[in-house]
Amino acid sequence: MPDQTKKPSNVVELKTAKKASNCPMCKKKTDQKFKPFCSKHCADLDLGKWLDGGYRVPAEELLGAYDDFDEED
Template identity: 45%
Template structure:
């Protein structure tokens, strides 16, 4: 089996990759969205835009700021 990144023979310790470097390159592609399949459906983009607007209205942490939980410590 060859490494999916550089086509060298895979190493048992990093299978299916040949080295830690190639494994890290693959992980970076996953985390960066390099393997994502883009959607062309307009409703997906509209739903995402609406969800982002709602999240921004509530604040960065996603809470609406209405009620506080008395059991949680207060941050100043």
């Protein structure tokens, strides 16, 4: 019986292996339920860091940058 799954010669299969990932907070193996974290605890720690501004990019405010805007706009 001929192989019916044979692909044309111009088709290239991409086999991407799923790399085991680690929790960005504690580096333990991730849990699918809390991905990309390992637990609810680490997910909550990360959320707290976002809410507290822990991931903000430090920058200096430019003096006079908003002088062209009216307060009513």
